[in-house]
Amino acid sequence: MISVSGVRKSFGAATVLNGVDLEIRQGEVVSVLGSSGSGKSTLIRCINGLEKIDAGKITVDGFDVSKPRELSEARKRSGTVFQLFNLYPHMTAVQNIALAPVEVLKVPRRQAEDEARELLRSVGLSERAEAYPSQLSGGQRQRVGICRALAMKPSYLLLDEVTSALDPEMTSEVLSILAALAKTGTTMVFVTHEIEFARSISTRIAFLDKGQLIADLPTAEFFSDKGMALPRVAQFLSKMRKD
Amino acid sequence: MCRLKFDLSILAKHIPFLLEGAWLTLQACTLAVIGSLVLGLAVGAMRTSASPLLNRLAAVYVDIFRNIPFIVQLFFFYFGLPEIGIYIDAFTTGVVALSVAGGAFTSDVIRSGILAIDPGIIEAAQVSGLRKSTIFRKIILPIALRASVRPLGSVFINLILTSSILSTITLNELTGSAKIVASNTFRPFEVYFVLLVAYAALTYAVSIIIGMLHRYLNRNQSEGAV
Ligand SMILES: Nc1ncnc2c1ncn2[C@@H]1O[C@H](COP(=O)(O)OP(=O)(O)OP(=O)(O)O)[C@@H](O)[C@H]1O
């Protein structure tokens, strides 16, 4: 379980997360929605330990991410997929994927690379296994990024706007992979602006507004009168649907 | 005044001596390039580390050695240190001095190579659970070095040129032996002409190798221009 409780985070004078509580259990797909600047990325970056929190506590399977010793354990249990892919430019797709399993989990290189190829095959990239990131399209890069996260066999997948740097066609190739992952029971925390997609794959929706979680509801309820009863949510949804 | 004819043939019998000097230059420069690189990597890493102490220490080193003429550093090592009981032979002194001075410039290049890396790439490595040392060896260093090949080439070419100053501490490398030949033959024009061509050839060769290395290491890195 990922547990976020009473988390506060400021950058200078700006409070970005203002007392956030959120729990994500195995098997859930939680979409985090909210307007730009509401703190979604910051929340993800606090969970994977890229930002230090000012108050509160975040644990991943009981490991406290604020404690350096436990952070490495927490990080073994969660995988992150980035908006801008962040692939290692000097490594091939296979090398990108196999690096952490070899170095962190001590999987023999051969085996790690075989598993990497298998992952690439599952996302339709078997032909591009030896390609470098610069030789791949955006959608292909993001699929490699997803494989890289999955290679660590994480209990949780953290995804921050993983399709917002992609054109519609590439977006749908990546989304279909995520939908397949959701079906197989992969636990995901999914920050997105793709409202309809979030609705179709999520078990729950968490809605951030100015650093506060003002809604945390099962998907159906969120998109029903119950969600609409919250003015900020109604406003957000109507605005998103217009765009 | 009597103008002699430009005649390289009179240098023929001095060629082995000059080649010995060239060989010494090559040895000193090769060792100094390795020394600069090792030092530059260590100091470059220190300057980008999170530790304020290491950072400061590295910055002081770079400031000192970049802002003092090489010949002064060299004299300090060769003539100054014996005064406090440290005796090092001319060749070692030369290599050490070149490495220390070259290391300051090298570390600057490495540092900017490291700072130019997209922080997102390093974050990706961090969240995947890689240790700091692994991230440095497997991600930061290879990316920074690839970007640094050309500027490092300029530093190393400068180092070759600077090595001629080693002749001032009795080291008969290329320039030193040329001086000797010039004074023995009374043919400074021919001798220094040869010297000029020799240094030009040496640095030109290095710049070609650097260009090849750059293209080789970056062959897969960007879609268009490299
Ligand atoms: N490193 C930082 N330094 C200073 N301010 C920051 C930093 N990171 C984020 N912020 C600020 O924190 C606020 C929340 O940022 P965050 O990236 O979490 O929003 P978001 O919900 O992900 O927005 P978007 O939908 O645009 O991605 C913003 O006002 C942003 O400017």
Ligand SMILES: [Mg+2]
């Ligand atoms: Mg964001």
